[in-house]
Amino acid sequence: MFFTLARNCPSLEDVSMENTGLGVKDYFHNDVKYPRIRSVCLANNSQLNDDALTKVALFSPHMEILDVSLCKSHTEAGNQCNRLSIK
Secondary structure: OHHHHHHHOOOOOEEEOOOOOOOOOOOOOOOOOOOOOOEEEOOOOOOOOHHHHHHHHHHOOOOOEEEOOOOOOOOHHHHOOOOOEEO
8 A cells, every 4th residue: 555655756855654454465565665655654554564554665765754553563673774763
């Protein structure tokens, strides 16, 4: 869902996908970078894991804010991107 949205809306800078079930399936099959995305809110996605967070950060190289509040399936390792403001 995240990458489909980003691919179909190339001018997108802010993404809010709270409580969408992101992470239940592997939605991260894309090698395209999304340089315009600056802010991503993935709050309250209980299945969102470290692998998904890594891929979101990797393919959104200019992202500055990532909100993963109330996401319980990631660990501190998933938060180890020092250029981001992670909530």
